[in-house]
Amino acid sequence: QSVLTQPPSVSAAPGQRVTISCSGSSSNIENNYVSWYQHLPGTAPKLLIYENNKRPSGIPDRFSGSKSGTSATLGITGLQTGDEADYYCGTWDSSLSAVVFGGGTKLTVL
């Protein structure tokens, strides 16, 4: 059971927009920065979003992040087949004194 809750899967057609939610609590998301990762099995995970809504160099602006209260959201526009991957949210949990992640969301581009 992950500390942060994500939907197990989402899907959308190429070119469409999709959002992935990440739900937590006051001890994690509400009072700490949220990051998002993309992971294709067998490869190194990639940081997509940090500090809630910032993109590292090289990450296209099709990827965006937002946070409100105890929830965060990853948005992906202009979906491409290459976006099919598992997506994870992560943050610091002040009560647990640990980095925590969501259970992951599998994105299917139909």
Add this chain to the structure above:
Amino acid sequence: QLQLQESGPGLVKPSETLSLTCTVSGGSIDTNTNFWGWVRQPPGKGLEWIGSIYYTGTASYNPSLRSRVTITVDTSDNHFSLRLSSVTAADTAIYFCARDSYSLARGPFDNWGQGTLVTVSS
């Protein structure tokens, strides 16, 4: 370009100690701007942070694993290592090493290795 590579046995017996090394290339581990961490992913499950270490040797561990985990750093050889004792089947996972973006051991992780599968079985 920074690269991280995990290495170590892919099979460990129950009750024994899992040992992995992360070799860093393309950059120095001897930096005051980053921690270096371990994250694992059990089969079919999400990511779990194990712990992180600073180049001075200061380490931060996940409380759920603290009693069994030791992370060390070797700045002369530019690598850091993980030891997890008294392993059980529940420790079977893909183990990733990663660079923490900041010097707080709180994430996020901006560079990752590809991961190595460790299976605990007799």
